[in-house]
Amino acid sequence: MRAVVTETNELFGCTVGELYKETGGKPNRRETLPHEVQQAYMVNETLSAYELERMEGSIGGESQDEVNDQINAVVREQSKQTRRWLPW
Amino acid sequence: MGSTTASITMKLPELKKRVRRTWNILNEWNGVVLLPEQFDQEMKTFGDRRYKKTWIKALCKFQAMFAYAGCLDSWMLVTKTFAFRPERWDYEYRHQIFDEFLMYPEAVEIIKTGLEDIFNKDFDVQERAGADGFFRLLEEREGADRTIGITTRFVGAIPEASAAA
Numbered sequence: 001m002r003a004v005v006t007e008t009n010e011l012f013g014c015t016v017g018e019l020y021k022e023t024g025g026k027p028n029r030r031e032t033l034p035h036e037v038q039q040a041y042m043v044n045e046t047l048s049a050y051e052l053e054r055m056e057g058s059i060g061g062e063s064q065d066e067v068n069d070q071i072n073a074v075v076r077e078q079s080k081q082t083r084r085w086l087p088w
Numbered sequence: 089m090g091s092t093t094a095s096i097t098m099k100l101p102e103l104k105k106r107v108r109r110t111w112n113i114l115n116e117w118n119g120v121v122l123l124p125e126q127f128d129q130e131m132k133t134f135g136d137r138r139y140k141k142t143w144i145k146a147l148c149k150f151q152a153m154f155a156y157a158g159c160l161d162s163w164m165l166v167t168k169t170f171a172f173r174p175e176r177w178d179y180e181y182r183h184q185i186f187d188e189f190l191m192y193p194e195a196v197e198i199i200k201t202g203l204e205d206i207f208n209k210d211f212d213v214q215e216r217a218g219a220d221g222f223f224r225l226l227e228e229r230e231g232a233d234r235t236i237g238i239t240t241r242f243v244g245a246i247p248e249a250s251a252a253a
Contacts, residue, residue, distance in 0.1 A: 001158030001169060005117050008160070015117065016160050028162035028198050041160075065109065 002068070003075040007048070010079030011040050011086065036087075044082040048075045097180060103143045106177070107131075110150040117157065148181050152188035156195075162202035163211070171221030182225055 008016050017027070025032040030041070052059070052074055059070045098106070108127065115122050134149070135142040155169045170189070172182040189195055206216045 001154060001164075002113055004160045005158045009117065015157060017157065027194065028159050028165075028201055030161050 002072055003048075006072055006076050007041070007044055007079040010076060011044060011083055012037070012088075040082070040086055043085075044079055047082060048078045051078050098177070100140050100143065103140065103147060107143055107147045107150060110147065110154055114150060114153055114157070144181060144184065147178075148184040148188045151178060151181070151185045152191070155185070155189055156192055159198065161205070162198045163205035163215075164202070165198060166202040166206060166222040167215055167218035170225060171218050172225055173221050183229065186225060 005016060008014065008019060012019055014022065019025070019033070019037070020027045023034050023037060025034070030038060033041075052071060055074060059067060059074070061067045061070065111127055111130070112122065115126075131137055131142075131146060134146045137143070155165065159165055159169070170182075170186055172179050178185060192198075205211060206219055
């Protein structure tokens with residue numbers, strides 16, 4: 001959930017709710033978002049998953065919260081990178 | 089309420105920590121600079137902060153906001169967010185969190201869409217199994233004073249009809 005909001009914010013500069021509203025999609029149904037938006041999510045999620053897998057050994061912490069924070073930071077960083085390739 | 093209850097009750101310091109963390113994340117999304125007094129201000133709206141119930145109220149409200157704001161796909165709500173398992177830290181507050189979520193006008197529609205998705209024939213079977221926790225949640229609510237639940241009885245077995253026969 002948290003990572004979804006993070007990547008949405010980085011990729012599109014808005015919240016999930018705003019994205020559905022602005023694009024005229026049916027809320028909470030990803031398949032109703034414009035094709036380019038769906039693709040951007042797909043690419044970013046694939047790259048983020050790859051990056052998290054690559055960093056698997058180095059992600060850790062004393063608590064689950066710390067681990068979650070690190071995962072969120074990885075997703076944020078990857079989303080920033082992905083954004084550079086997007087046409088908007 | 090059902091017989092499944094969390095074995096660990098969250099202590100007040102941990103509860104406060106959870107509330108603060110959830111509040112921080114919600115505001116991190118808004119992109120605002122956080123001031124400690126803003127948190128105190130918001131907490132006051134939930135009641136007397138000397139009582140645990142006030143913090144529980146805040147936690148459930150914030151967790152529901154978290155679920156609502158982070159919902160890109162409605163099926164995620166039934167397979168992950170509200171598919172509570174006893175080992176989850178928020179398990180003991182599952183009903184209150186869900187109650188708070190149901191306060192959103194679109195809540196039932198979002199859940200309905202999520203259920204339609206997971207029962208679509210093309211939906212991944214393993215993902216669908218993730219919704220078991222959600223169905224248990226609904227099952228526990230049956231007969232309790234909750235606003236949404238399901239009947240787990242066999243569809244044809246209407247108790248009133250059986251009693252009348």
